[in-house]
Amino acid sequence: MYDIHAHILPQIDDGPRSRNESLAMIIEASRTGVKTLIATPHMKDVNEKTSVKHVESLLQLLKQDVKDLNLNITLKIGMENHLASDSPDMFATGKSLTINSTKFALIELPFFGYPNYVDDTLYQLIKNGIVPVLAHPERIELIQNNPAKLEAFLDKGMIAQITSGSLIGQFGQEVKSFTEMLVATGLVHVIGSDCHRPFGRRAPDLHIGFKAAARLVGELKAKAMVYDNPKSIINGTYKIC
Numbered sequence: 001m002y003d004i005h006a007h008i009l010p011q012i013d014d015g016p017r018s019r020n021e022s023l024a025m026i027i028e029a030s031r032t033g034v035k036t037l038i039a040t041p042h043m044k045d046v047n048e049k050t051s052v053k054h055v056e057s058l059l060q061l062l063k064q065d066v067k068d069l070n071l072n073i074t075l076k077i078g079m080e081n082h083l084a085s086d087s088p089d090m091f092a093t094g095k096s097l098t099i100n101s102t103k104f105a106l107i108e109l110p111f112f113g114y115p116n117y118v119d120d121t122l123y124q125l126i127k128n129g130i131v132p133v134l135a136h137p138e139r140i141e142l143i144q145n146n147p148a149k150l151e152a153f154l155d156k157g158m159i160a161q162i163t164s165g166s167l168i169g170q171f172g173q174e175v176k177s178f179t180e181m182l183v184a185t186g187l188v189h190v191i192g193s194d195c196h197r198p199f200g201r202r203a204p205d206l207h208i209g210f211k212a213a214a215r216l217v218g219e220l221k222a223k224a225m226v227y228d229n230p231k232s233i234i235n236g237t238y239k240i241c
């Protein structure tokens with residue numbers, strides 16, 4: 001499986017608190033069948049507390065650990081970029097990162113409300129050649145209140161990534177039911193783990209999401225969400241249909 005949303009870098013955001021904890025997450029991801037993991041620290045934390053250069057060097061250290069331990073998993077860099085009116089500038093100046101230097105970028109919409117820059121900024125990113133991969137729309141109030149808005153974003157060429165744990169009730173029953181509806185109506189392209197810890201509620205387990213999605217839409221479509229689609233996003237070859 002391929003995980004495009006993972007907080008695995010130590011002491012950057014609300015993810016792991018040490019290199020050992022990072023490594024425990026990577027080992028757990030590998031154990032549950034993840035072959036490629038994209039490190040997606042929060043853009044705001046990276047730029048406010050440290051730098052892109054520093055997170056790249058942290059990733060290099062973890063890559064060395066993976067090599068030393070002979071783990072069958074590849075690590076790549078990305079970012080979870082919260083949407084703001086200056087998002088296009090942040091990408092242009094290299095402060096925001098896409099997934100593995102492709103045109104696909106993990107974008108987090110505001111959790112609450114509907115600020116007036118949202119639509120314009122998303123469309124500006126597309127104009128600039130960046131394809132927004134919307135992080136966990138099932139947890140975003142704007143989409144919860146109006147799922148047709150997600151459909152409209154997808155029609156413009158965006159991609160939807162739900163969180164594995166949402167499908168098994170880790171964010172409550174309401175989010176679970178809503179996520180199931182999104183999956184059942186074909187509004188989901190990718191399942192990511194959005195992992196923050198090695199074990200428990202925010203663990204790097206894509207398999208639980210795959211199993212839950214398979215019960216709703218069958219194994220083939222569920223496999224596309226954890227395998228084919230994220231793989232081609234990471235390779236930069238994903239085609240918007």
Ligand SMILES: [Fe+2]
Nearest residue numbers: 005007080194
């Ligand atoms: Fe995240």
